[in-house]
Amino acid sequence: xxxxxxxxxxxxxxxxxxxxxTVSGRVIGAGDKQPLPFANVFLSNTTRGTVTxxxxxxxxxxxxxxxxxxxxxxxxFQTQTRPIRTDSAQALLISLQPVADNLAxxxxxxxxxxxxxxxxxxxxxxxxxxxxxxxQTEILNPDxxxxxxxxxxxxLNVGAREPLLIRNEALxxxxxxxxxxxxxxxxxxxxxxxxxPVFEELSSQSAETTENWHKNRDRAYYGSLVHxxxxxxxxxxxxxxxxxxxxxxxGDSPLNAMIMDSKKWSKAEFPKYAxxxxxxxxxxxxDLLHTRLSTPAESVTRFSGAIQVLYRKELETVMYSRQNVVxxxxxxxxxxxxxxxxxxxxxQFFPALDVLVSGSFANDKLAxxxxxxxxPYQTLK
Numbered sequence: 001x002x003x004x005x006x007x008x009x010x011x012x013x014x015x016x017x018x019x020x021x022t023v024s025g026r027v028i029g030a031g032d033k034q035p036l037p038f039a040n041v042f043l044s045n046t047t048r049g050t051v052t053x054x055x056x057x058x059x060x061x062x063x064x065x066x067x068x069x070x071x072x073x074x075x076x077f078q079t080q081t082r083p084i085r086t087d088s089a090q091a092l093l094i095s096l097q098p099v100a101d102n103l104a105x106x107x108x109x110x111x112x113x114x115x116x117x118x119x120x121x122x123x124x125x126x127x128x129x130x131x132x133x134x135x136q137t138e139i140l141n142p143d144x145x146x147x148x149x150x151x152x153x154x155x156l157n158v159g160a161r162e163p164l165l166i167r168n169e170a171l172x173x174x175x176x177x178x179x180x181x182x183x184x185x186x187x188x189x190x191x192x193x194x195x196x197p198v199f200e201e202l203s204s205q206s207a208e209t210t211e212n213w214h215k216n217r218d219r220a221y222y223g224s225l226v227h228x229x230x231x232x233x234x235x236x237x238x239x240x241x242x243x244x245x246x247x248x249x250x251g252d253s254p255l256n257a258m259i260m261d262s263k264k265w266s267k268a269e270f271p272k273y274a275x276x277x278x279x280x281x282x283x284x285x286x287d288l289l290h291t292r293l294s295t296p297a298e299s300v301t302r303f304s305g306a307i308q309v310l311y312r313k314e315l316e317t318v319m320y321s322r323q324n325v326v327x328x329x330x331x332x333x334x335x336x337x338x339x340x341x342x343x344x345x346x347x348q349f350f351p352a353l354d355v356l357v358s359g360s361f362a363n364d365k366l367a368x369x370x371x372x373x374x375x376p377y378q379t380l381k
Contacts, residue, residue, distance in 0.1 A: 023060040023084065025092030027052050027072055036074050036096060040163060040176065042198035044069040044081070045348065045372045049176065049198035064373060066297050066344050071196040072096065073178045075162055081196065083350060112143065119147045123158045126184050126191045129365030133170040133220065137367040140165040158182040168367055171220060172202040172213030177366070194353070199371040214377045220368045221376050223311040223330055225361040226347035233299045233343045235285040241313035244283040247276045247306040247333070268308070270333055270358055278308050290340070299343045306335040309361070316360065332359035346372045 027039045035056025042049030043063065052058045063086045070092075073079040077096040084092070120142060128134045139145075144162040149155070159179060166175040175197050182193040204210050221227055223241075231240035247268060265277035283303070290302035311330040338354030349355065 020061075021063045021065060021086040023063050023068075023070070023086055023092070025058060025094060027056045027058065027074070027094045027096065029077070030095040030097045033095075036077070039072055039074040039096075040178070040198075041070070041072050042176075042196070044071050044196040044198070045369075047199045047201065047371050047373055049200075064346065066346075067342075067348075067350065069196070069348070069350075071178060071198075073163060073196075079178055079180060079196070115149075116147050119149075119156055119158075120145065122156060122184065122186075123147065123182065127158075127182065127193065127366055128166075129363075129367045131365075131368065133168065133216065134365065134367040136170040137166060137168045140167055154185050154187050156182075156184045158184075166366070167202075169202075170213075170367065171217050171370065172204070172210070173370075174200040174202055175366070176200075197366070197369070197371075217370050217374065218376045218378055220364070221370050221374060223314045223360070224364055224368070224370075225332075225357060226370075226372060228309060228311075228332075228347075228361070229343050229349055230345070230347035232285060232288060232301075233345055233347070235289075237285060241311055243310040243312065243329075244288065245281070245308045245310075246279040246283055246287075246303075247273065247308055248279070249275045250277065251275060268333075269331070272358060273306065273333060276306065283307065293340075297345070301336070301341045301343065304336055306333055308333055309359075311360065330360040332357065332361040334361075344372075348372045 023043075025041075027036045027041065028034060029036055035052070035054070037052055037054045037056060039052045039056065039058075040049070041052060041058040041060065043060065046068070048060050048063055050058050050060055065087050066085075067083050068086055069081055070084045071079065071081050072094050074096055077098055080094060080096055082094075123145070124139065125134075128137050128139075141162065141164065144160045144164065146159050146161065148157045150157065159182065164175075164177040164179055166177055167173075168175065178196040180194045180196070182191075182195075184191045202213070204213075227240070228242060231237050231242055237244065248265075264280040266280065268274065268276040268278050288301055288303050288307075290300040293300040309332045311332075314330045315327040316330050335356040335358075336354065337356055338351060341349045341351070341354055343349045
């Protein structure tokens with residue numbers, strides 16, 4: 001299955017990334033320029049969020065240095081996102097556009113009938129997941145969800161009139177999720193969604209419950225896409241348990257075919273990449289990062305096409321050979337869709353939609369997610 005994501009103390013952080021900053025500003029309506037009270041303002045995929053006061057003003061404190069994705073949402077208005085430099089002291093003025101009337105009408109037409117109830121379960125499986133964490137995760141306000149099927153009945157489109165409120169008892173998080181786009185095709189085995197979550201840690205009087213949350217969060221973090229990008233940014237791929245291999249399609253160019261004749265390659269195992277072969281040689285950080293364009297605050301990837309990522313510290317689900325049960329390291333494929341991706345020390349990367357993710361990374365759904373500002377409690381051996 002493919003997943004466009006939108007989706008973390010073994011990695012050494014640069015000293016500058018630990019500095020804390022304050023982000024402040026004001027939210028208004030684009031038409032009448034009036035303040036929008038109680039608008040949601042947060043840094044996507046973090047625990048930093050707030051709402052505006054009656055004057056439309058907001059302040060976010062203890063914000064890490066670097067580039068962050070600021071998200072502002074308000075019912076009846078289009079969600080606005082923008083990358084910001086948190087070390088800038090300039091107050092922000094954010095103007096939101098009203099939602100188009102025709103779009104509002106389409107959403108209203110999605111009624112809570114048998115179709116909606118059946119397909120809500122499909123949405124939850126593809127959005128939250130189906131594993132142990134998902135079984136302890138609940139959408140608290142499902143009534144705000146609208147569900148539509150396209151004319152071919154092959155694509156399911158889902159949205160929400162308000163932010164989704166999600167409680168994850170497995171990891172100990174309350175999540176407010178601004179869902180913008182969700183599309184799923186069972187026939188094509190394809191799911192993509194764009195959204196902006198903000199996390200809040202749950203509290204418990206039970207030391208055992210708190211300890212379980214810590215263990216489950218660590219388990220979710222290690223081997224995740226964010227853990228991989230943090231490890232790549234810090235140039236600790238091998239120490240963190242990752243192997244990266246180049247992938248190539250011999251039919252793409254004569255050069256690919258020539259290179260593959262001179263090296264050892266094996267057939268890719270993913271159906272979408274059936275034409276591809278995987279090099280036996282490992283890639284290192286120098287092969288993946290553009291040294292000249294990278295800085296301590298931000299690294300730039302330079303690989304093209306697709307790469308296969310193996311995480312040696314965790315195994316995939318059981319795979320069967322003819323005689324023996326074979327368990328392999330967790331395997332993912334990253335395909336670069338744009339020119340380059342910029343990686344922050346916390347594992348966040350921009351533009352997020354320029355990386356197509358398949359395999360183990362894509363199997364991690366929202367119920368398995370920890371925020372970008374998460375720090376593990378224990379180092380995985």
